[in-house]
Amino acid sequence: MTVPFATSARSSVGLEWELMLADEETGDLAPRAPELLEALGSDADHERHTITGELLTNTIEVTSGIGDTVGAAVDDIADAIAQLRELSDPRGIGLLCAGSHPFAQWYDQQVTDKTRYHKLIERTQWWGRNMMIWGIHVHVGVDDVNKVFPIINALAIYLPHLQALSASSPFWAGERTGYASNRALVFQQLPTAGLPWPLTDWAQFEGYLDDMVRTGVMEDASEVRWDIRPAPRWGTIEVRACDGMSTITELAAIAALVQTLVEYFSRELDEGRQLPSVQPWFVRENKWRAARYGLQARVIVDDKGTQRLVTEHLREMLEVLAPIAEDLHCVREFAGIETILAGGASYARQLAVADAAEGDLHAVVHHLLREFRTGPARTLDLAP
Template sequence: MTVPFAPSARSSVGIEWELMLADGQTGDLVGRAPEIMPALEEATALERHTVTAELLTNTVEVTSGVGDTVAAAVDDISDAIDAVRTQTDPLGIELMCAGSHPFARWYDQQVTDKTRYEKLIERTQWWGRNMMIWGIHVHVGIEDVNKVFPIIHALTGYIPHLQALSASSPFWAGERTGYASNRALVFQQLPTTGLPWQLSTWAEYEAYLDDMERTGVIADSTEVRWDIRPAPRWGTIEIRACDGMSTLPELAAVASLVQTLVESFSRELDEGRELVALQPWYTRENKWRAARYGLDADVIVGRDGTQVPVREHLRETFERLEPLAAELKCAKEFAELSAILDRGASYQRQVAVAEAADGDLREVARSLIREFRNGPTLREHVGLGRLEAPRPI
């Protein structure tokens, strides 16, 4: 099987963001995407951004065009959100995002009427129906197909860093799970998800796809849902390891980290250096640790088993990549990464709100709605000030 890898501009950026539709008063999910999608599809038909339906009717996905910079892609996302709000605001529907909803349950949700989703649920059954998860996908353009798998394997060493920064699913169906990212472990229950196989060349990837299609596991490459995967149609590497980001600045920050990491690895390959790939048993352990402990995880960062706190390694990484971020014109977005460490990731803010509200998870949902509109503030959550009582929506 031959799978062409489309030409793309080096280190160009595309972003996808899955958003929940919620009742403005209760914070519960509402399955009203079928009501708003026809008008949205018509309104965005000629735009750079898109708005599409997802597996569940309580979700829409906004997607950017191809951006030369993170800012350009984020501008598209912002325009897409504005378009969605033209439909949702009059209906009293709010938008929010996290890796999971604090209290909604799968049996109250409806699957979008689409053959692809019906087949997925038929095959995966209970686990498929439990896929009440939301994430972001960041695409980065790769100009040479021979770079794809070396960069994927180098990036896999940073899955725990990306997962810890984005972790936003501490609650599941009304219970506190004890995990920063419950989504990460739920999603890997589906076939063809989880960590990428350690393939070395594009030819090996083509052989893998051939095996999977021939045995009926997948219909095409889009059904390979690894945490980091090639996207042959776009000529990109797609990072899918992150929970849904709760605010637009945080989304932009993580996208800037992905872009700078990819470009840094690409330059190492240009200079003839071999990229370091951790042993798969280390990457698996790192993923679990980040899902469990988030920004308090210790992660394995070397083939010799060296372990460091992920916060410490993140700050070292930020310092190392900061000049490159300026060169790629994403310095402003990149600076927000340190702010996430300072004020706390979404999972930490959600837990703090729940504790301040005596465990009332409706307040967590309301805080996520407020954050999506206004962004997090230090005094509202776990930053430098004390936690204040949640305000009405």
């Protein structure tokens, strides 16, 4: 099977953000995406952004156009949210985002009436119906198809760092899970989801797709749901490992980190240097550690098995990436990573709110609604 990799501008950026719809008063999920999309009609047809439905009717996805910078892509997302709020606010529909909803139950949710979603549920059954998960997808343009898998394999070393920074699903169906990112472990239950296979070149990827299509596992490359995957249609590498970001400033920070990492590895390849890699079993262990412990995780950072606190290792890489952030004009967004490290990721803020509210998860939802509208609060400011 021949799969062409589209031409794209090097290190261009595209963003996708999955948002929950909730009742402003009760905080419970609201299956009102079809209503909002019908009201939207064709109003967004001439915008750079898109606003679409997702697997469940409690979800809206906003997508940027192709941005030369992270800031341009984030501006598209902000425009999409502003347009969406014109419809949601008068209807009492709140917008929020996290990797999971703190207390909603899967059996109360409705599947969007589209053939591909019904096929997914028919095949995956209970696990498919349990996909009450929300995430972000960051696309970064790559200028040479031969770079794609070396960069994906190098990015796998930083998958736990991205997962820990974005972790925002400590609760599941009313339970405190003990995980910073329960979403990470739920999502990998779907066929073709989870960690990417350690392929070395594009020909191996084409062979993988040929095997999967020939045996009826998938229909095309769009059904590859890896945590980091190639997106042939767009000519990008797409990072899908992150939980849903609770604020737009944190979304921007993660996008800047992904963009600078991809550009860094691309420059290393231009200079003829081999990119770092670790054994696949270390990658798998790191994913679990980040899901379990978030920013307190100790991760394996090289093929010798060296272990470091994820925050320490990340700060070292931030120093290396800082000049690239300047070149890519994303210094302001890139600085948001240090803000997350200093103030805590969303999972920690949610846990603090739950503790202050004596375990009332409705307080956590209202906290997420406020954060989505106004931005993250400092840890000391958290209150139910």
